[in-house]
Amino acid sequence: MRVMRSRAAALAVAAIMLSGGCGGGSSPAGGGKEANAFSVALTEPDHLTPGNTSSDYSITVLDTLFETPVAIDAATNKPVMRAAESVTSTDQKVWTIKFKPGRKFSNGEPVTAQSFADAWNATAYGPNGWTNNYYFANIEGYDELNPEKGEPATDKLRGLKVLDDTTLQVTLTAPFSQFPITLAYIAFAPMPKAAFKDLKAFDQAPIGNGPFVLDGPWEHDKQIKVKRSPTYTGDRTPKADAITFKIYASRDTAWTDLRAGRVDLMTTVPPASTGEAKRLLGDRFQQTPDGTMDYLGFPVFDKRFANPDLRKAFSMAIDRQAIVNAVYDGAFKPMASLLAPLVPGYRENACGEACTYNPAKAKELFDKAGGFSGTLTLWFSNADPSYEQWMTAVANQLRQNLGITDIKFRKIPASDYLTTLRERKEDGPYRNNWVMDYPSPQNYLESMWGEGNRMGWKNEEFLDLIDQANSAPTFDESIPLYQKAEDIALAEMPMIPLWNWQSQVGFTSRLSGVNVTPYSKNLYTISVKQG
Amino acid sequence: MYAARRLAQAIPVFFATTFLIYTMVFALPGDPILALAGDKPVPEQVLEVMREHYHLNDPLLVQYGRYMLGVFHGDLGETFTGQPVSELLQDRWAVTAQLALTAWVFELVVGIGLGVLAGLRRGGIADTLVLAGTTFVIAVPVFVVGYTAQIVLGLNLGLFPTAGTEEGWPGSYLLPGMVLGSFGLAYVARLTRTSLVENLRADYVRTATAKGLSRRRVVGLHALRNSLIPVVTYLGVDFGNLMAGAVVTEGIFNLPGIGQQVFQSIQLQEGPVVVGVVTLLVMIFILANLAVDLLYGVLDPRIRRARA
Numbered sequence: 081m082r083v084m085r086s087r088a089a090a091l092a093v094a095a096i097m098l099s100g101g102c103g104g105g106s107s108p109a110g111g112g113k114e115a116n117a118f119s120v121a122l123t124e125p126d127h128l129t130p131g132n133t134s135s136d137y138s139i140t141v142l143d144t145l146f147e148t149p150v151a152i153d154a155a156t157n158k159p160v161m162r163a164a165e166s167v168t169s170t171d172q173k174v175w176t177i178k179f180k181p182g183r184k185f186s187n188g189e190p191v192t193a194q195s196f197a198d199a200w201n202a203t204a205y206g207p208n209g210w211t212n213n214y215y216f217a218n219i220e221g222y223d224e225l226n227p228e229k230g231e232p233a234t235d236k237l238r239g240l241k242v243l244d245d246t247t248l249q250v251t252l253t254a255p256f257s258q259f260p261i262t263l264a265y266i267a268f269a270p271m272p273k274a275a276f277k278d279l280k281a282f283d284q285a286p287i288g289n290g291p292f293v294l295d296g297p298w299e300h301d302k303q304i305k306v307k308r309s310p311t312y313t314g315d316r317t318p319k320a321d322a323i324t325f326k327i328y329a330s331r332d333t334a335w336t337d338l339r340a341g342r343v344d345l346m347t348t349v350p351p352a353s354t355g356e357a358k359r360l361l362g363d364r365f366q367q368t369p370d371g372t373m374d375y376l377g378f379p380v381f382d383k384r385f386a387n388p389d390l391r392k393a394f395s396m397a398i399d400r401q402a403i404v405n406a407v408y409d410g411a412f413k414p415m416a417s418l419l420a421p422l423v424p425g426y427r428e429n430a431c432g433e434a435c436t437y438n439p440a441k442a443k444e445l446f447d448k449a450g451g452f453s454g455t456l457t458l459w460f461s462n463a464d465p466s467y468e469q470w471m472t473a474v475a476n477q478l479r480q481n482l483g484i485t486d487i488k489f490r491k492i493p494a495s496d497y498l499t500t501l502r503e504r505k506e507d508g509p510y511r512n513n514w515v516m517d518y519p520s521p522q523n524y525l526e527s528m529w530g531e532g533n534r535m536g537w538k539n540e541e542f543l544d545l546i547d548q549a550n551s552a553p554t555f556d557e558s559i560p561l562y563q564k565a566e567d568i569a570l571a572e573m574p575m576i577p578l579w580n581w582q583s584q585v586g587f588t589s590r591l592s593g594v595n596v597t598p599y600s601k602n603l604y605t606i607s608v609k610q611g
Numbered sequence: 612m613y614a615a616r617r618l619a620q621a622i623p624v625f626f627a628t629t630f631l632i633y634t635m636v637f638a639l640p641g642d643p644i645l646a647l648a649g650d651k652p653v654p655e656q657v658l659e660v661m662r663e664h665y666h667l668n669d670p671l672l673v674q675y676g677r678y679m680l681g682v683f684h685g686d687l688g689e690t691f692t693g694q695p696v697s698e699l700l701q702d703r704w705a706v707t708a709q710l711a712l713t714a715w716v717f718e719l720v721v722g723i724g725l726g727v728l729a730g731l732r733r734g735g736i737a738d739t740l741v742l743a744g745t746t747f748v749i750a751v752p753v754f755v756v757g758y759t760a761q762i763v764l765g766l767n768l769g770l771f772p773t774a775g776t777e778e779g780w781p782g783s784y785l786l787p788g789m790v791l792g793s794f795g796l797a798y799v800a801r802l803t804r805t806s807l808v809e810n811l812r813a814d815y816v817r818t819a820t821a822k823g824l825s826r827r828r829v830v831g832l833h834a835l836r837n838s839l840i841p842v843v844t845y846l847g848v849d850f851g852n853l854m855a856g857a858v859v860t861e862g863i864f865n866l867p868g869i870g871q872q873v874f875q876s877i878q879l880q881e882g883p884v885v886v887g888v889v890t891l892l893v894m895i896f897i898l899a900n901l902a903v904d905l906l907y908g909v910l911d912p913r914i915r916r917a918r919a
Binding site for chain 1 (some may be wrong): 863864878
C-alpha cells in the first residue's frame, strides 16, 4: 500500500513536469538549423518601434524589417540612397526628399512620403514618450510638440510637408549640412497606417518595408524569427530564407553556444575571449571598426580641474596601449583623436603630444600647473567589470607618473551613473562613453562638447565653428571647420580620448558572406552552406 | 483545520513582504527612467511622460497602495518596455518550475540513494567516497560548478545542450537541474546517512531484527522511514531555495525563468516585477513549509495525533 502511494507521488511529479514541458512553448531542436536559415545571438530588445529604441540589439532586428531613407556606405562612410531617391537642398535648411516609387510594406500598404511623415511626427510627439524624440529637435515645429508645460496643441511637425506621394519637404530650424547622413538612423524609418490603429501591438509585431518580415510573435527572452518578405523590391535581396534571433541574457553564454555550434553568428564576442576566438575560429573571427569611444572626462566646473595643463598632464601620464593590452587583450585601439577612425574628418594624430605617453613631460607639466592636492576620486559605473579594471590601471599610472598618492574609486550602479553625471555630483575624472549615431564629426563634437555639456566646459570659438560647419554648403566643406573645432577641444582637453572599440564578430562554418559594418549587420548578404 | 490556520498565517506575511520589497526597490538610488535612455539626451517632456505613466512621482505609500489595488484587480503592473508583468510571469514561471523540479527530483532520488548507500556501509569505501564527494560539492560555489559543467559536459563532451530551452524538457533542463540540485544533493545525502546510521543502532531496529524480519524490511520500512523526517524537512525548505538559486543557474544556462528576470529587473529598478516575483517566491516558501508539516504526520503517526 505504502509503496504504491509513493509511486503515485512520483508519477504526479513526473506528470507536472511533463505538462510544464508543454507549457514552456519551446520549439523543437535547432532554431535556425532548418534548410536555408541561420541564427544570430542577440540580447532582448527593448522595443521594436523604430522611433522608440536606440538599443543596438533592437536596431539589429529592425535593420532587417525596415528601410531608412538613406544608408551609409561602409567603404566611404558617406550616405547612399536607400528608400529615398534623392535628398537635396540649396540652403541646407529646407530639404527635399524624393522617395523611390512603388515600394510596399509587408502588409501590402504602399510606402509613401506620408508614411515617413507619420512615423516622424509620432516620434517627435512628446506625450508618446519615445526614445528617439530628440532626433527631431532640429525640425521646425518640434517645440510645439514638446512644450515645457501641458499638452501640445498639435501632433504634427510644422517643418514636414508632404508635397506628393513620393516627395517630402523638411524645414529645419537652422542650416545643417549633415542632415542627409542623419536619415540613415533607424528613427527615420517609415510606419504604415496600420501601425497607428494600435501602437502597442505594432511594437510587439512591427510591419516594415524591409527585406524580412516577422515570422510568428516576438517570444520575449527566447527568440525573434524573421523570414523573407514577399513584398520587398529593394536592393537588399536576402540570400537566406529566414533568420532566428536567439536571445541571450549573457554574452559569455552566447559565446559558449557559438562554440557548440548552437548559434551561428555573434557580433559581440566578449573582449576577454578575444584570444580564444582567434584560436578557435581563425578567419571566422573578425574585428571590425566601431564608432564607440571611451573618454576620461573632467568636471571642469570644479576649480581643481580648471587648468588645461593639468588635464593634459593627466592625458600624457596614461599609457593607453598598455591598458588596452592588459584589459581588452589588445582588441581596442588607443586614440589620439576625439573622433573614431571611421568618421570622415578623422586625423590619426590630431591630439599630438598631449595624447602621447610621456611620464617625464607629464610630471613637468603637472608640477607647472600647480599639482593636485587632496583626494582624487575616479568615477565609473558597474555595468561591466572591465571599467573597474582599466580605471585601476589609470589610477596606478597617475600615482606612479604624477605622484598623486590619495586616489579613491567611486563605482556607481549602472542605473544611477548617468543621473550622477547629469546632476554634476562627480568631483573627479569619470568614464565617458559615446556610441556613434551617424558618422559625422558633428555627432561627436556637438553632442559631447557643445552647449550644456557634462563637463561644464564652454568655449565661444568652438561653438561658433560648430555653427559654421553645420551650415556649410556641402558635407566636404564642413569637415575642415569641424577639425578646427576639434583642435580647440583638444588644446583645452576638458575630456581625454582613451580608446576606440572594435566589434568582435564570430560565426560558424555554416555561414559565408558575413559583412558586418559599423552601420549595419548586413544579415541579408549571408548565405548558408547546405548539407 | 490545521492547514487552514497555517494558510491564514500567510496573509500578514504577504502584506509585509510586498511592502518591504516595494520599499527596498523604491529606495534604490537613481532615476530608472533616465537610466533607460543611456548616454543620449532625452527631453524633460519625454522623461515626465514616462515618470507619470509609471507613477514614479508619487510618494512611496501612494505608489504601494496603487500597486496593491491593481494586484487585487488582477493587474500586476507592467515593465518599462510595456510588457504586462502577469504575462511575463506566466511565460517565465514554467521555465523555473521545470528547472526547480528537475533539480529537486535529482536531489531526492540521488541524494537519498547515496545517503542510504553510505549509511548502510558505514566506514566502507562507498561511505568515504560519498563523504568526500559531498564535501567537495558543498565547498565549490554554484557558478563554478555551473560553468565547469557547461564547458566540460556540454561543450567538450557534447552530452547536454550548452544553453537555452530549445530542446524542451527534459533535454534542456537536465544539466542545469543537476547543477542547481548539486548543493542540496550533498546535504540530503549527508543527512540521510547520519540519520540512518543513528536509527540502525536504535532499540526498535534491534527488536525488529530479533523478531526475525528480513534485513530489507527492517531497513526499508522501519529505519529508513524514521530517518527521512529530517530529510523531508530539508527537501521542503530547499524547494524554495531552489527557486531562489535559479538566479545563478538560469543566468549561466540562459534559461528565461524567474531568476534571470529578477536579476535584470533589480538592475532596471522595475518595482512591480521585483515585487511580483519575490512575493510569489515567498508564497512558495510558505506552501512548501506547510507541505512539509503535513508530511510529518504521514511519516510519524505521533505527530499526527498530537495535532488533532
